[in-house]
Amino acid sequence: MMEHDVIAQLIAGTYPDPDGGPPLRVDTRSVVIARSIAGTEADLIKSLSLTGTLAVVSDKITHAVLGAKVERALHGLGKVMSVILPEHPHANDATVERIRSATTPADVLVAVGSGTINDLCKYVSAQDGKPYVVFATAPSMNGFCSVNAAITVGGLKKSLAAQAPLGVFLDLSILAAAPPRMIRSGLGDSLCRPTAQADWLLAHLLFDLPYRTMPFVLLAGDESDLLASSDSLMAGDLSAMEGLVRTLLLSGFGTAICGNSLPASQGEHLISHYADMLPPPGQPFSFHGEQIGVTTLTSARLQERLLNGPAPVLFANSDSEADFVRRFGARLGPSCWQEFVQKRLVGERLDAANARIAANWERISQAIAKIILPAEFLDQVLARAGAPRAPRDLGWPHAFYGAAVRHAREIRNRYTFLDLAADAKVLDKLIPVIT
Numbered sequence: 001m002m003e004h005d006v007i008a009q010l011i012a013g014t015y016p017d018p019d020g021g022p023p024l025r026v027d028t029r030s031v032v033i034a035r036s037i038a039g040t041e042a043d044l045i046k047s048l049s050l051t052g053t054l055a056v057v058s059d060k061i062t063h064a065v066l067g068a069k070v071e072r073a074l075h076g077l078g079k080v081m082s083v084i085l086p087e088h089p090h091a092n093d094a095t096v097e098r099i100r101s102a103t104t105p106a107d108v109l110v111a112v113g114s115g116t117i118n119d120l121c122k123y124v125s126a127q128d129g130k131p132y133v134v135f136a137t138a139p140s141m142n143g144f145c146s147v148n149a150a151i152t153v154g155g156l157k158k159s160l161a162a163q164a165p166l167g168v169f170l171d172l173s174i175l176a177a178a179p180p181r182m183i184r185s186g187l188g189d190s191l192c193r194p195t196a197q198a199d200w201l202l203a204h205l206l207f208d209l210p211y212r213t214m215p216f217v218l219l220a221g222d223e224s225d226l227l228a229s230s231d232s233l234m235a236g237d238l239s240a241m242e243g244l245v246r247t248l249l250l251s252g253f254g255t256a257i258c259g260n261s262l263p264a265s266q267g268e269h270l271i272s273h274y275a276d277m278l279p280p281p282g283q284p285f286s287f288h289g290e291q292i293g294v295t296t297l298t299s300a301r302l303q304e305r306l307l308n309g310p311a312p313v314l315f316a317n318s319d320s321e322a323d324f325v326r327r328f329g330a331r332l333g334p335s336c337w338q339e340f341v342q343k344r345l346v347g348e349r350l351d352a353a354n355a356r357i358a359a360n361w362e363r364i365s366q367a368i369a370k371i372i373l374p375a376e377f378l379d380q381v382l383a384r385a386g387a388p389r390a391p392r393d394l395g396w397p398h399a400f401y402g403a404a405v406r407h408a409r410e411i412r413n414r415y416t417f418l419d420l421a422a423d424a425k426v427l428d429k430l431i432p433v434i435t
Helices: 006-012 041-046 060-077 093-102 115-128 172-176 180-190 193-207 214-228 230-234 238-258 267-277 288-307 321-340 347-369 375-385 398-411 417-423 427-434
Strands: 030-034 054-059 080-085 108-113 132-136 148-153 156-161 167-171
Touching: 006 030, 006 214, 006 238, 030 238, 041 060, 041 132, 041 167, 054 060, 054 115, 060 080, 060 108, 080 093, 093 115, 093 148, 108 115, 115 132, 115 148, 156 267, 156 321, 167 172, 172 238, 180 214, 180 230, 180 238, 180 288, 180 375, 193 214, 193 267, 193 288, 193 347, 193 417, 214 230, 214 238, 230 238, 230 375, 267 288, 267 398, 267 417, 288 347, 288 375, 288 417, 288 427, 321 398, 398 417, 398 427, 417 427
Parallel strands: 030 167, 054 080, 054 108, 108 132, 132 167
Antiparallel strands: 148 156
16 A cells, blocks of 8 residues: 555554544554455465464355354464354344353364454454454445444344454455445445435534534545446456445544544444344345445435425424333333433423424525435436335335334434434325325
């Protein structure tokens, strides 16, 4: 990487903070993006001075793609343990405990995979105080370098504190040969920058919650090229693949520096999380990023409708914990209520929000309008890639998706445009036109 490259500067600790703080630095010490990394696997690990017993964690598919090669390459560095999970493992508390038990003797975890494998290893390694690195097998999500992991605990999908990998190694030839759906998934996960930023900025402008421009400045140099080349990406163009990889990495770095997923996970992710938590019977499998592409279009349409309309008037929320238990069940209901009650608009908090909207809606809406991208444009990006764009493309029944949009805001303490629309009592009316 060249010295002036954003990723190289972040690793070196020399990237100027656009929000006025000291130069930015990330915990990841090595990022290698190459047309091929074949034959260099051991050198990549050796460069980080990682020694002892290495546990290579993969699943049946990623082991065949790259895991077996990594295991053979690392044998010269020390003892190598092979931990192979079943095909399509779940990032849940049970799998976490399985990996922790299997890797007890290990000093270092080596993840070979992408979304689920990476989340599991970053969380397990953090819990056990061990370093980890990741060899990517697909460009399917933006969490390679983040410090949080999406883990389902007791049926509730949570974003849990984890740690960044010391090294991220990406072979563009392997990534370009990944299943097309996984490539489209990475594109979908990259598409939500404008909707996530708009939701985050809304919460900042309404409630003075912390907000940073830094995560989005990091992405600015790569995002437009990626969105313009979604068709080339699917045609196997390695330059387009590098653009996707850089966008995914920089998105993860932004969340790592912030210390949370706020810059990259807002209303669009809540809809996806709801679908994962409460799937309809017989729901077909879909990748996280495929879901995010669809839910991002819904969020973008909702944001456009509200930003182009009159100043909303918000009403007091009348829900109770009993309502949540009826809606989500005895296991999930209380947990969701504990999250929701933290942002629930009643009393003085409601009055203050309405007063701010009445006095400043034009300024608020104009500020947010400057950082979004048109829903129609985002739809075209997905269309050129042949990616899912509607709930039916994921096999989601229309009624189920409507319920997901209606109730997704209730599972997490993040105030988004879903909350604004619901509190203004217009969400139900808008669901048919935004889905």
